[in-house]
Amino acid sequence: DAKDVRLEATLRGLLVALAVWYSFVAISLGTLDISSPNMFSNVRMQGGTNHHFLPTAMLQQWHYSRGAESAFSGGVVRVESTNSSLFLALHPAEYTDVLRPAAKAYLIDAGHSGRQWNSAVAQVVGAFAVPPNPAASGGPFVRYTLPAYALRDLVRRARSVGEAFVLEYEQLHGAGGDEMWRTASAGRRVMLREDGVGGRLCVVKVSRTRHEPCSAQELVLQPAPSAWMPINWLGAGQSWNSYVVDAPRGGQLHCYGS
Numbered sequence: 001d002a003k004d005v006r007l008e009a010t011l012r013g014l015l016v017a018l019a020v021w022y023s024f025v026a027i028s029l030g031t032l033d034i035s036s037p038n039m040f041s042n043v044r045m046q047g048g049t050n051h052h053f054l055p056t057a058m059l060q061q062w063h064y065s066r067g068a069e070s071a072f073s074g075g076v077v078r079v080e081s082t083n084s085s086l087f088l089a090l091h092p093a094e095y096t097d098v099l100r101p102a103a104k105a106y107l108i109d110a111g112h113s114g115r116q117w118n119s120a121v122a123q124v125v126g127a128f129a130v131p132p133n134p135a136a137s138g139g140p141f142v143r144y145t146l147p148a149y150a151l152r153d154l155v156r157r158a159r160s161v162g163e164a165f166v167l168e169y170e171q172l173h174g175a176g177g178d179e180m181w182r183t184a185s186a187g188r189r190v191m192l193r194e195d196g197v198g199g200r201l202c203v204v205k206v207s208r209t210r211h212e213p214c215s216a217q218e219l220v221l222q223p224a225p226s227a228w229m230p231i232n233w234l235g236a237g238q239s240w241n242s243y244v245v246d247a248p249r250g251g252q253l254h255c256y257g258s
Helices: 002-029 058-062 085-090 101-109 119-124 148-160 179-184
Strands: 076-082 144-147 165-171 188-194 200-205 211-213
Touching: 002 058, 076 085, 076 148, 076 179, 085 119, 085 148, 085 165, 144 148, 148 165, 148 188
Parallel strands: none
Antiparallel strands: 076 144, 076 165, 165 188, 188 200, 200 211
16 A cells, blocks of 8 residues: 555665665765775775775864864874784784785786785684784884774773783874875874883874973873764774785785785
8 A cells, every 4th residue: 555655665765875875975984994895996995085086084084183072083193113912913914824826926917015914804803813913923013004093992992901012103194195195194203102000101203302292182192082972973883994004016005905
């Protein structure tokens, strides 16, 4: 009858709207990353887009200066080094060692670096699903970028388990830019040292020989984003891919994910 037809039409409309939100709007706003359908497209979800005509992560740019209350503030950070077990287990999660030699040779022949990372597997399945990070045993540290919120979240998690660690990162200038900006831009260099029992030292590098104490508004000293800000609900529970900066070729975002 007419009532059933209207109900069917309403449900169909809701499902279409949900599909459009999930497939396009959430990616453009930047409320989804690892759980979004962009995972095989290599679309950049940090600090601007590499898509031909669609924007991405717009909330990160709109909320760049909103401060601690917003989950989308702070722009992009480049992790320069850390000895945190949590960071090293989840990022950048290189799995080149599990690729067959023929696969690596094919990648190199195609102009690829021959190396591959997938932090989504480490975060969703577990760190056991990717090879150990060489930096954890004294190997070279592969630098990467993350949205500021992801860094804030990782630091809070490391503190919650009483981990002692040192973290050095660079908060990039501005809300976005190209790949040269993401990989080489000089921003605010910050060093955080935690003793695992509540003591911490946080300094900002002013020059080669001069450092200043971090302000209370420094990213790693900020409280969790406000639960009373509805826009924060959009990205609640979201995890973010890390993008390596030490292996790209051709000036483009290095492949991430599977």
